[in-house]
Amino acid sequence: MADLWQSAMDHAVAIARKAGEVVREALVDERKVMTKSSSVDLVTQTDQKVEQLIIQSVKEKFPTHKFIGEESVAAGESCVLTDSPTWIIDPIDGTTNFVHAFPFIAVSIGFSVKKQMEFGVVYSCLEDKMYTARKGKGAFCNGEPLQVSAQQDIKQSIIATEFGSSRDPETVDNIFRSLRSILCIPVHGVRGAGTAAINMCLVASGSVEAYYEIGIHVWDVAAGSLIVSEAGGVLVDVEGGDVDLMSRRIVAANSRTIAQRIVKEIASFSPSRDDAPPAKQ
Ligand code: IPD
Numbered sequence: 001m002a003d004l005w006q007s008a009m010d011h012a013v014a015i016a017r018k019a020g021e022v023v024r025e026a027l028v029d030e031r032k033v034m035t036k037s038s039s040v041d042l043v044t045q046t047d048q049k050v051e052q053l054i055i056q057s058v059k060e061k062f063p064t065h066k067f068i069g070e071e072s073v074a075a076g077e078s079c080v081l082t083d084s085p086t087w088i089i090d091p092i093d094g095t096t097n098f099v100h101a102f103p104f105i106a107v108s109i110g111f112s113v114k115k116q117m118e119f120g121v122v123y124s125c126l127e128d129k130m131y132t133a134r135k136g137k138g139a140f141c142n143g144e145p146l147q148v149s150a151q152q153d154i155k156q157s158i159i160a161t162e163f164g165s166s167r168d169p170e171t172v173d174n175i176f177r178s179l180r181s182i183l184c185i186p187v188h189g190v191r192g193a194g195t196a197a198i199n200m201c202l203v204a205s206g207s208v209e210a211y212y213e214i215g216i217h218v219w220d221v222a223a224g225s226l227i228v229s230e231a232g233g234v235l236v237d238v239e240g241g242d243v244d245l246m247s248r249r250i251v252a253a254n255s256r257t258i259a260q261r262i263v264k265e266i267a268s269f270s271p272s273r274d275d276a277p278p279a280k281q
Contacts (some may be wrong), residue, residue: 007117012109015071019107020125040256041165042095050091062086070219079274083114088222094195110222114276120223123195131201139230146231148254149206155259160199162192164215174267181265203252210253218245218274228252238266246275250266
């Protein structure tokens, strides 16, 4: 089986690179923007085209595998992780960046078997950085090994986070409460690339000590979660327990010390889970 997953990973790298080309080409065209759950939850035809490109190409090679894809779920497909080999795809992580040509955009492909991530591929397509990780085999960027930062003092740290796509005032208040507490620790700085996948790769690279967010989706973080853990980092829930990729809450950090310090400052809340059954009409 090990070799089969290696060939799946090689395929993921090749198709992520191809998808990145499509994204780069689309950036020079006018982008037709549509909305999903709210007026700031954006999608473009390129998101849909790239997801179909990835799924079609994987299906030809691995016809029995399952998929969880951001745009397929938006179109009504289920978002339940089973024991089956499953490709978890975000065709464009950073759609708002893509719409505005803000230069951080990723193609994110995670692969799970028996609900465990086997490999993760994040292609930061404007920087041409291919981040990869395979379970038990380390994390890499363009083939160079990645290692999280060794910093254990939160006061000497940079923390990444995002504002997400909810504009519900209560949610925004919680986001600002967390941000205020973390800034006032004080930390050296707070940053956000506008894509969860790249934020997690920045943790894996040692450029930031941690990334946290409430409101992300499984496709935003599946690949990045393995890249962080294979680079020596840790993943926890925002209340400090085990991370659950369907819960839409994550802290990814260089160490348990930094993760638990952030957990202490987060104003936690629980968005509806990715695998929640659809609400009855
Ligand atoms: C979004 C990005 C963003 C994060 C949102 C995600 P999308 O993904 O990762 O950084 O704040 O929570 O939904 O919609 O661009 O694929």
